[in-house]
Amino acid sequence: MQAVELQNLSKIYPGGKQAVKQITLSLNQGEVFGFLGPNGAGKTTTVKLLNGMLIPSEGNCRVFNIDPVYEPEKVHAISGVVTEHAQMYDNLTGLENLIFYASIFGISSSESEKDANSLLKQLNLEEAKNRKLSSYSTGMRQRLSLARALIHHPRVLFLDEPTSGLDPESAQNVNRMIQLLAKNEGITVFLCTHQLRYAQEICTRYGLIEEGKLLVSGTLEELRAKILARITLCIRATKVPDMLSFKKIGDQQYEIDICSENEIPGIVRQIIESNGDIYAVSAKKPTLEDIYFALTSNAKEDLK
Amino acid sequence: MKSSMFAIIKKDFRGITANKRLFSAILIVPLILTIFLPSIFVFLIHFAPDDPDIQKLLQMIPLSIQYDSLELTIAGMIINYIMPIFFLMIPIMTASIMAASSFVGEKEKHTLETLLYCPLSVKQIFRSKVIASFLLSMMVSLISFFSMIIILETEIFFLMGSLLIPSISWIIILLLVSPAIALIAVTLIVRGSAKAQSVEESQQGAIFLIIPVVLLIIGQFTGLLLLSSWILLILGVFCAILAWILLKKSMGRFTYEMLLK
Numbered sequence: 412m413q414a415v416e417l418q419n420l421s422k423i424y425p426g427g428k429q430a431v432k433q434i435t436l437s438l439n440q441g442e443v444f445g446f447l448g449p450n451g452a453g454k455t456t457t458v459k460l461l462n463g464m465l466i467p468s469e470g471n472c473r474v475f476n477i478d479p480v481y482e483p484e485k486v487h488a489i490s491g492v493v494t495e496h497a498q499m500y501d502n503l504t505g506l507e508n509l510i511f512y513a514s515i516f517g518i519s520s521s522e523s524e525k526d527a528n529s530l531l532k533q534l535n536l537e538e539a540k541n542r543k544l545s546s547y548s549t550g551m552r553q554r555l556s557l558a559r560a561l562i563h564h565p566r567v568l569f570l571d572e573p574t575s576g577l578d579p580e581s582a583q584n585v586n587r588m589i590q591l592l593a594k595n596e597g598i599t600v601f602l603c604t605h606q607l608r609y610a611q612e613i614c615t616r617y618g619l620i621e622e623g624k625l626l627v628s629g630t631l632e633e634l635r636a637k638i639l640a641r642i643t644l645c646i647r648a649t650k651v652p653d654m655l656s657f658k659k660i661g662d663q664q665y666e667i668d669i670c671s672e673n674e675i676p677g678i679v680r681q682i683i684e685s686n687g688d689i690y691a692v693s694a695k696k697p698t699l700e701d702i703y704f705a706l707t708s709n710a711k712e713d714l715k
Numbered sequence: 716m717k718s719s720m721f722a723i724i725k726k727d728f729r730g731i732t733a734n735k736r737l738f739s740a741i742l743i744v745p746l747i748l749t750i751f752l753p754s755i756f757v758f759l760i761h762f763a764p765d766d767p768d769i770q771k772l773l774q775m776i777p778l779s780i781q782y783d784s785l786e787l788t789i790a791g792m793i794i795n796y797i798m799p800i801f802f803l804m805i806p807i808m809t810a811s812i813m814a815a816s817s818f819v820g821e822k823e824k825h826t827l828e829t830l831l832y833c834p835l836s837v838k839q840i841f842r843s844k845v846i847a848s849f850l851l852s853m854m855v856s857l858i859s860f861f862s863m864i865i866i867l868e869t870e871i872f873f874l875m876g877s878l879l880i881p882s883i884s885w886i887i888i889l890l891l892v893s894p895a896i897a898l899i900a901v902t903l904i905v906r907g908s909a910k911a912q913s914v915e916e917s918q919q920g921a922i923f924l925i926i927p928v929v930l931l932i933i934g935q936f937t938g939l940l941l942l943s944s945w946i947l948l949i950l951g952v953f954c955a956i957l958a959w960i961l962l963k964k965s966m967g968r969f970t971y972e973m974l975l976k
């Protein structure tokens with residue numbers, strides 16, 4: 412069974428704005444899926460559709476084979492959601508908030524208190540746990556939201572920009588936690604984010620969405636193949652033969668675009684044969700960021 | 716009832732009682748209306764019975780409800796014919812404040828969205844909110860009633876040397892009219908709250924409920940409308956039916972999409 416499935420999913424808002432256009436997509440269990448796209452692409456709308464907060468205009472979606480249109484409560488029972496707008500109560504402390512949400516999920520306070528404390532510890536909120544939320548900073552609230560989404564041991568996590576307000580250290584900590592949850596507990600993660608570098612570290616697969624349309628989806632390697640990405644080979648060496656058509660970018664620094672890693676030994680051999688000294692060789696593959704820009708600009712050209 | 720609904724009700728109660736300013740406003744206004752105001756009257760008729768206004772008032776009292784002393788008659792009139800009106804206003808006020816802060820307040824502070832992501836249907840959330848507001852308004856009504864009876868009876872006993880038995884209408888008011896009106900107010904406000912964007916906006920809606928009651932009060936004071944127990948009972952049954960219909964109709968109306976707007 413697929414953890415999350417979208418079939419030809421579309422949403423037109425009452426004003427006539429089509430925010431999601433016929434997206435078909437599926438997530439395996441334990442996958443960390445990075446849902447990427449510029450502002451207004453339709454990421455939040457997709458998360459809301461998957462949770463039954465919005466009714467699709469066309470197509471359907473399922474979370475562990477439950478349709479959120481007909482049984483939203485069942486979807487909610489197995490999923491944890493973090494969005495920018497899902498806030499908690501200012502007049503309760505961090506710990507009290509977690510215990511309250513656990514109780515709504517039918518977990519008794521004696522049971523949830525232990526889990527709440529361990530989540531608070533993992534998210535570095537231990538000192539703040541007995542303080543009212545009104546004294547929390549944005550980043551603390553955001554981390555508490557993640558704890559709230561995890562308090563009932565969900566099978567799927569929907570995270571809409573969970574690290575956007577976090578400092579680099581907390582963001583890294585949260586990302587590591589998400590990665591471990593997927594690896595050790597088999598939780599499926601649907602992650603909407605703009606932070607491509609973090610996404611590349613933790614996601615196993617990606618989907619790129621722009622103006623409601625899913626441009627591509629797949630693993631990093633699959634995406635690289637899609638954009639016919641070239642590898643950039645950087646070499647620091649002396650006496651590089653001119654026939655190799657390297658671009659000189661600094662003192663003893665050279666760069667060339669190649670199609671495959673198989674070309675590297677040949678190039679290195681040629682430099683050595685012409686008595687060059689090699690100090691460093693590195694092959695740079697396109698990053699997620701490179702792919703993102705390549706694809707989103709491609710799409711723009713297609714539209715023209 | 717599901718334990719998750721109970722958790723919401725408990726949290727809403729805590730939210731109101733923890734907010735000292737709001738909670739004291741909820742309690743103080745009813746207590747002024749039901750203790751302070753009638754006490755002034757009781758003292759006034761005891762110490763200044765010759766006042767021309769009071770004499771005028773006396774002439775309007777039907778003979779059927781007169782007690783053996785003039786003072787007691789007037790005190791009885793206050794307890795049994797004027798005070799009940801306040802018990803129509805108190806539940807409306809309390810329920811409005813609670814419903815507005817517990818529903819629209821959640822919307823304003825973006826906590827409603829978080830609740831919607833929990834395994835509760837919109838109906839269950841709606842029902843929990845209605846129950847919480849209803850219980851609070853009943854609690855305030857009953858607290859007001861018992862403190863009023865204790866204090867007024869004590870005053871009357873020491874000033875006039877006798878106790879007054881509250882009339883049978885009180886049972887109808889406390890157990891039927893007052894709860895039914897509270898339920899109507901809560902339902903209307905919670906329903907209106909789905910659209911309202913701020914607490915103020917939804918509390919303004921409550922004013923339309925208070926106006927008819929205020930008109931009734933004026934009627935009572937000028938002696939135009941002297942409610943008999945029977946009229947009261949009919950009114951109560953009518954309100955209860957109306958409350959039930961409203962509640963049923965509102966429950967089915969909500970969708971997540973409406974609430975998140």
Ligand SMILES: Nc1ncnc2c1ncn2[C@@H]1O[C@H](COP(=O)(O)OP(=O)(O)OP(=O)(O)O)[C@@H](O)[C@H]1O
Nearest residue numbers: 424426428430448449450451452453454455456457
């Ligand atoms: N309630 C609404 N009514 C009408 N249009 C809406 C509504 N919510 C969102 N939209 C529109 O739908 C489109 C997609 O919005 P959405 O919030 O899904 O984008 P997003 O990918 O989450 O963007 P961001 O990265 O800025 O969070 C946008 O053009 C937005 O203007």
Ligand SMILES: [Mg+2]
Nearest residue numbers: 454455456571
């Ligand atoms: Mg968004």
